Amino acid sequence: MTDLAPTPSQTAGPYLHLGLLWDDGPDVVAEGTPGAIVISGRVHDGSGAPVTDALVETWQADPDGRFAHPDDPRGPSACPGFRGWGRCATTADGGYAIRTLKPGALPTPEGATEAPHVNVSVFARGLLDRVVTRIYFADEDNAADPVLATVDADRRDTLIARPVDGGYRFDVCLQGAGETVFFDV
Template sequence: MIDTGKNGEFRYEQSTITDQDEAEFGITPSQTVGPYVHIGLSLEDSHLMVEPGTEGAIELEVAVVDGNGDPIADAMFEIWQAGPDGVHNSDLDPNRTTPATADGFRGLGRAMADANGAATFTTLTPGAVGEEAPHFKVGVFARGMLERLYTRAYLPGADLSADPVLNAVPEDRRDLLVATETGNGYRFDITIQAEQGETPFFAL
């Protein structure tokens, strides 16, 4: 559905215009991410939010499939989270008492999906942020999407009852925003464009 592994005819009519002077004047249409999303965005070790071996380090695996259940193999994920103390590594966080730093826990990660539509981050377990239960903020980019999708992965076993963001989601869909435990961290599965079981996304 996202045209990963494209074969066959293109979904939309192709233009026959070969000279830009022949194009009608008007607003340029929106463009999708395209197959070149990795160029300039694939920073070495950007999936490492802490160095492997750091005390308390865990792995967060994120995976995405489309409505057919097929992996979106060219997706890109971004993770933004608070540290175990519930404070973000950003000077914009009013609870931060020291300047943000690129050393140690960064709080922001980026990774490209593999052939199975999955990527793994090395990070720390987030703490609660005020009334918000511990969670990872997750952004998804993919070919065929005009804008990134925003969602959240909450920790299993945490008290989620008072979280104001999760409470904005219909009760029967909240479990779709809860990660599952693995041997060394968590896994969060995302489904896009599905009539049943689509991951809830947020408008920001």
């Protein structure tokens, strides 16, 4: 038997656009769904330059705090057409947009409540693995969220989406001053 060296790490891009996209990717719900919102923003690097070949992926609960998954202990989402999962490539200006429903609060195994949030993964060139963050909403009570409470108070703002016409704005800064908080999962 021959000893083989491990395969070296590779960055995530630039092949994201070849195999990871599909037409309905940015639509967690169909256009015209009652209560639909759009979460949009830009992905940029530490110097503020747009990341034009990133992929933003989301996973979330529905407005009742249920996931579109048969293993949700409260039962799967009852929202017609709600997938819970979206995927959007960034544009030439680093922009992305996901059409979805605003999520509800979630119970934790310890009996606490997590504020409404969207789980986000970002894949991009130069990254050896995805980076993971969360989107919280400025117009929700986030004070008791147990995950957000673990983040330094002066950095929590990087996880808050702000209301804009028809939805929310959430920019992702991959490094440097104002870097979005990323979680080690």
